[in-house]
Amino acid sequence: MLVQQLVNGLVVGSVYALFAVGYTLVFGVLDILNLAHAAIFMVAAFTTYALVSVGVPLWLAFIGGCALAGVVGIALDRVAFAPLRKRNAGTLIPLISSIGVSIIIGAIARGIWGIDEKHFPVALGDAPPIHLGGITVTAVELVTFGAAIALMLGLSYVLRATALGRNIRAVAEDRIAAVLLGVDLEKTIVMTFFIASALGGAAGILTGLQYNSVTVDMGAGIELKGLAVIILGGMGSITGAVVGGFILGAVETLSVAYISSNWRDAIAFGVMFLILVVRPRGLFGKRALRAA
Amino acid sequence: MRTYLSLAVLAAFALTAPAFAAGKSPAAGKTLKVGVIADVTGGAGVYGTPQKNAYELAGEDIKSGLIDTGGVLLTFDVQDAASDGNQVATLMQKFITDGSAVVLGPTLSGEAKKADPIAVKANFPVVGTSTTADGITSLGPCVYRVALSEAQVIPTTVKKTQASWKYKTAAIIYGDDNAFTKTNGDIFKEQLENAVVQIVATETFHQKDVDFQAQLTKIKEKKPDVIVIGALAPEGVKIIAQARKLGYTGHLMGGNGLNSPTIYNDAGPGAAGTAVGAGWYIGANYTGNKAFVARYKKRFGGDPDQFAAQAYAGAEVIAAVAKRGATTPAEICSGLKTLPLAQTVLGPIGFDVNRDVKSAPVILQIIKGGFAYFK
Numbered sequence: 001m002l003v004q005q006l007v008n009g010l011v012v013g014s015v016y017a018l019f020a021v022g023y024t025l026v027f028g029v030l031d032i033l034n035l036a037h038a039a040i041f042m043v044a045a046f047t048t049y050a051l052v053s054v055g056v057p058l059w060l061a062f063i064g065g066c067a068l069a070g071v072v073g074i075a076l077d078r079v080a081f082a083p084l085r086k087r088n089a090g091t092l093i094p095l096i097s098s099i100g101v102s103i104i105i106g107a108i109a110r111g112i113w114g115i116d117e118k119h120f121p122v123a124l125g126d127a128p129p130i131h132l133g134g135i136t137v138t139a140v141e142l143v144t145f146g147a148a149i150a151l152m153l154g155l156s157y158v159l160r161a162t163a164l165g166r167n168i169r170a171v172a173e174d175r176i177a178a179v180l181l182g183v184d185l186e187k188t189i190v191m192t193f194f195i196a197s198a199l200g201g202a203a204g205i206l207t208g209l210q211y212n213s214v215t216v217d218m219g220a221g222i223e224l225k226g227l228a229v230i231i232l233g234g235m236g237s238i239t240g241a242v243v244g245g246f247i248l249g250a251v252e253t254l255s256v257a258y259i260s261s262n263w264r265d266a267i268a269f270g271v272m273f274l275i276l277v278v279r280p281r282g283l284f285g286k287r288a289l290r291a292a
Numbered sequence: 293m294r295t296y297l298s299l300a301v302l303a304a305f306a307l308t309a310p311a312f313a314a315g316k317s318p319a320a321g322k323t324l325k326v327g328v329i330a331d332v333t334g335g336a337g338v339y340g341t342p343q344k345n346a347y348e349l350a351g352e353d354i355k356s357g358l359i360d361t362g363g364v365l366l367t368f369d370v371q372d373a374a375s376d377g378n379q380v381a382t383l384m385q386k387f388i389t390d391g392s393a394v395v396l397g398p399t400l401s402g403e404a405k406k407a408d409p410i411a412v413k414a415n416f417p418v419v420g421t422s423t424t425a426d427g428i429t430s431l432g433p434c435v436y437r438v439a440l441s442e443a444q445v446i447p448t449t450v451k452k453t454q455a456s457w458k459y460k461t462a463a464i465i466y467g468d469d470n471a472f473t474k475t476n477g478d479i480f481k482e483q484l485e486n487a488v489v490q491i492v493a494t495e496t497f498h499q500k501d502v503d504f505q506a507q508l509t510k511i512k513e514k515k516p517d518v519i520v521i522g523a524l525a526p527e528g529v530k531i532i533a534q535a536r537k538l539g540y541t542g543h544l545m546g547g548n549g550l551n552s553p554t555i556y557n558d559a560g561p562g563a564a565g566t567a568v569g570a571g572w573y574i575g576a577n578y579t580g581n582k583a584f585v586a587r588y589k590k591r592f593g594g595d596p597d598q599f600a601a602q603a604y605a606g607a608e609v610i611a612a613v614a615k616r617g618a619t620t621p622a623e624i625c626s627g628l629k630t631l632p633l634a635q636t637v638l639g640p641i642g643f644d645v646n647r648d649v650k651s652a653p654v655i656l657q658i659i660k661g662g663f664a665y666f667k
Binding site: 213215265 | 332333334335337338341468495496497498500501502503505506507509510513526530533537538539554558
């Protein structure tokens with residue numbers, strides 16, 4: 001049972017991690033919490049569902065969903081954050097602004113797609129489960145895990161080895177110095193929002209596919225967990241978000257397996273609390289993004 | 293003179309005609325406004341929306357005469373509680389004071405426990421159509437429900453399924469943060485213990501959870517003959533699909549929450565055979581049921597679920613009470629108490645001394661693309 005439960009935890013954790021990576025990327029660059037990240041998670045899942053429903057191949061719909069999530073992220077920045085940034089509004093006001101946008105996105109989605117749960121018409125989830133020894137995994141779980149890992153590795157590559165990545169890290173390190181060195185601040189922020197939102201969107205699509213369920217409030221469940229994960233990992237730390245996501249997935253699963261499902265969330269958040277008591281700045285400190 | 297006589301005859305006819313037209317009803321010509329509290333949006337929107345649809349249909353059927361109100365102009369003021377307990381309480385307060393004569397709703401048992409006491413204080417009648425948890429009708433002397441409670445359905449479910457499946461061990465998985473699913477889990481546990489079934493695992497989850505694999509992996513290890521699911525449809529469908537995915541091949545059963553088209557449409561082929569104890573069967577031959585299903589499908593583009601059927605039955609019950617002359621809160625309260633069996637889409641129903649509906653539970657089984665009576 002332990003191995004099966006670890007596999008369950010890894011799959012759940014990979015989605016938590018992917019969601020949290022986008023969340024923390026924006027925080028690392030702008031020092032703001034984007035509480036509309038969960039709404040973008042939902043929009044991407046619905047977009048992919050809508051595209052697949054009209055016959056678009058799943059892989060293309062996946063890219064379409066991520067791309068639209070990225071565009072919504074840019075629009076979010078232009079509407080909710082950029083005007084406040086120009087007025088040096090601090091970090092709390094953008095927080096409220098992002099909550100407002102999140103509610104508006106939810107209302108629009110409800111108007112377009114209604115409140116009923118939607119299911120992908122493709123038969124990805126119908127593929128027979130794969131049994132390896134005592135472990136059972138489905139194709140969609142393997143795809144979820146693989147895609148999440150690939151996207152996180154891709155982000156790591158972009159941040160480490162590309163000009164855009166260097167600009168993002170420079171802005172995260174010191175915005176004024178980066179501008180003085182010739183970094184186009186607004187362009188870098190726009191690209192940061194695009195990447196972060198596309199990754200959050202990918203997490204939404206994978207969640208929708210894995211459970212074959214897309215609903216307007218599907219982001220509610222992951223919003224608080226994502227926030228907990230990025231605090232646990234260290235605000236702004238990509239590595240921390242990844243590790244934190246997997247820790248949360250594993251602790252949730254193992255607490256059900258070996259303690260009690262009644263206590264799952266209490267134990268998961270209790271463990272995170274204990275880690276933060278020992279390391280108040282999270283597992284990977286506050287500014288690990290700069291060294292990413 | 294003849295002209296005056298003719299006018300007098302015409303005037304007398306005009307004055308008495310509505311009474312003749314409405315038959316013998318003592319209530320003809322009166323109006324009755326029904327306040328409806330339904331979670332059309334928010335987390336419970338999937339249950340409140342079919343309820344709203346059902347009241348719309350009932351309103352149209354009253355206008356067209358399909359539902360007989362004895363000439364009473366019966367209208368439904370459907371208000372969205374947005375799955376917010378505070379809003380439910382506010383709406384209850386509103387209906388008590390805005391000229392409404394009775395409230396149908398709210399959608400969830402937990403909401404009823406919060407809002408019904410407000411109505412009880414004002415001696416205002418409330419009829420729940422989907423509040424099936426324990427302790428709802430005992431909130432006050434004028435709190436009724438047309439939905440069979442879990443306590444009325446589950447004993448028969450356990451009895452019938454055990455007689456057929458001969459199970460000796462069971463595992464229970466239920467939502468512990470919702471009055472309905474918690475009651476479901478508790479009553480199944482009690483009934484299984486009464487039936488000398490060994491409960492090998494008890495697992496819980498929360499509403500809106502999507503991943504149940506940790507709980508189900510643990511349950512599968514214990515090899516129960518049957519897994520009992522105390523869930524509403526969105527979680528139930530995933531529990532069934534994930535249990536089968538993990539290779540569980542035993543029996544599955546649940547309560548009212550699984551009586552939804554979602555279960556047979558979305559849980560996959562592994563759902564076939566799942567037993568569902570319920571208060572309504574979409575294919576039942578009761579007077580008006582099949583016509584209701586057909587009209588609902590035509591009007592809203594999909595099969596009604598139990599939430600819709602019970603809401604429609606709630607409207608039929610109020611129409612029956614109105615037909616007997618009750619149009620004020622006090623009259624409706626006593627009218628519900630003395631109501632003989634009313635014909636509804638749930639079958640002929642009345643109320644027992646505890647104000648719970650008197651109606652027979654149905655035990656269903658999922659077949660390909662629908663439900664059938666359990667065999």
